[in-house]
Amino acid sequence: MKKNQHYVWRHYLKPWTKNDKIWCKRDEKIFNTSLNNVAQENYFYVLETLSSDELAIIRNILDKIDETAIPVMESNIDILVKASNSKGDEKKEYLENYHTFIENIGKPLLESLYKGDLEMLNIQRNRDNFSYFLGLQYTRTKKIRHSLMKDFEPLFQKPEHKTINIETISHALAFLSADFLGNWISSDGNFTLIRNNTDIDFLTSDQPIYNHAFNFESWGSPEQMELFYPITPSLGLLISSKKIPHFDASSELISYYNNKLVSESEEFIFSTNESQLK
Template sequence: MLKISEKSLEATKNNHHVWANYMKRWSPDNKQVFYTTKKNKKTAFDSVKNVAVERHFYRVQHLTPEHIGMIKNFSKKSPKDLHEQHMSYLSDFILMQQLEAMYRKTNVKDDTADKMLDAWRSNGIERLHSVHEKEVQIVLAGLAGHDLSVLDDSKDMCCFMQFFAQQITRTKTFRDTVLTALLKKATTDEEKHLAKMMKECWWFISYMFGMSMGRSIFLDRHDDNHCLLVNDTDIPFITSDQPIVNVYQALTDEIKPPEDHECDMYYPISPSVAYMVNKSNRFPRGKVQASIDFVEEMNIKIAKRANVHIVGSSEESLSPYKKYIGMNLSAIKTS
């Protein structure tokens, strides 16, 4: 008889939309960080477990045939192999949904079955992100130590690019930005209905977007400049609840989606190291020494694209940037 562990029945209610372990590189004690709170943008010093987290953020919702049709239509715009990969992931969720429906029809109450289904709804997407996180732990540690050779193997690079893209699309900031822009643009009943449908199955669509973006960044790796930015200045890099941001210099309209060539994706890894995928040739490949002006520019852009939290290694490192928090999303809401 198959024995089911208690751990497998545990439902993760509080979902991090930024990896908690990632933020520890800003922690003086490997547990707590300085971050801005939602109320009055005050600075708190607390566990990384309490930053960039929301109850049931990734919770799997019921997919109707209309939801499934919309997801498939989006996916069909992808290359054939990627579309098939999307559909493979989708089929897993559809199968579990069908099994749940069969169980409900029996009218038999089973506590273990109910716990399994609740855990599946709560943990389904979170577990996918956990896989990506485990795959890049050694890579991130190497990059934090200024070692770019950890990306020499194409498999490691592929895993890192998949992880990298998911750090863009999995966040609350990305969700709110996309859905708010979609609703603002909607003028017909059909467009408004599409926006509503998108919101209802965002838990899956956001992951699918990350898969597509990661594939694209990986395939373009020989054309784009990937560089490691080393910060030896007196001003540390900060991060936020949107840890990867587009810092393309000529991008002045923050509401209009950027063109493909208008993407310089910046990812702070620690107070002294950041990774950048730039299409503008702003920096060459390899290690680059960051200037104090560049650090200031990056910290401001990180703060502007944050939802609530900017995260730093000290209260002093956050103070100059509090006034910029959320400017990007506010501009979309008021446009």
């Protein structure tokens, strides 16, 4: 039984570890610990049963964002319904197992990027799979779920909505919104590798992918997207609507990305060393 469910993929964090431990900062406390102890909660992916009213609200929100979205997303809506209606151990592991499935698809593509190889993205199926993988890594986090709860809470203060579970709706929308982000990456995103040969490592956090050109939590279709994803302490991935050649970053740019990543984090900041977290 997978009781401890991670909202940041442990395999992703491995490049920041030494002897299977990672340096972390949380609530101004700096410590060195196992990946099993960070960015996880008991049964984080368990989805409570969606009522017919809640499912109707979710469909209505999706329809307002993009009227063509629901037919395209039916399979993922079906996954959510099955996850919410399942019982016992199956309910506890349903979405956790789905995330593991997507991680296994993304893993070899991420390994290629470690080597500086983007050729695999020239194959449309690989590009689509990796784009959805990235979308899910963005939206699966605790921060995104909490942000959606905060955004939607004012909409459900009326007495007629007292049976609506905002946490359940936010969980479902976080899962479904990976499709929107993945579709943008696949259709309009350009991939740029940022090499870090400085003496300052890329940091990462419990919100490892962030958009510094747009506030994703505001929803809608952004005019501009630019995602940054540190994939190792010495390599970052930029995904932009612009075509930007791969490049070596300056210390100033590394510091900029690190500072932005810290500001976008929820609880955890991760590093290869203690000093960079002070």
